[in-house]
Amino acid sequence: MPDLSKPAKQPIPPEQHVTANIVLSSMTIVACFTLAILLYTMLAFKPDTHPLIYATAGLLIAMGAWHIQTLWRALLLRKYFKKVKRPLAEEVSDLPLHDVRTDKLLDAQNLNDFVHSSVTENTTRHLEEVKKRLS
Secondary structure, X not given: OOOOOOOOOOOOOHHHHHHHHHHHHHHHHHHHHHHHHHHHHHOOOXXXXXXXXXXXXXXXXXXHHHHHHXXXXXXXXXXXXXXXXXOOHHHHHHOOOOOOOOOOOOOOOXXXXXXXXXXXXXXXXXXXXXXXXXX
């Protein structure tokens, strides 16, 4: 039997997500600027160049600039994660637990809008009362 108390998948730590973002942003930056440079050097400034070539090169430059700032933020996040050491699961379980009173946090129960669990509940009694009234 599988142990259902443990999660099937281990959660991925945020540091791995940041590393993946750094790699993907770097690859995107290189690809965008390489394609933009190729478009400008091979097709731009010729008499029969379609304006769409310039628009595409501009869009590639804008995408590369966007991913530069994404890379910068990911690098700052990685620096932050290195600075702040996250406790391991064993360390967290050893931390003392604080008693918290919750009676002040919750409102008292309100049963005015209570809906019965069954539509047919009390139907027999109701039918018996109707039968008595009609007799």
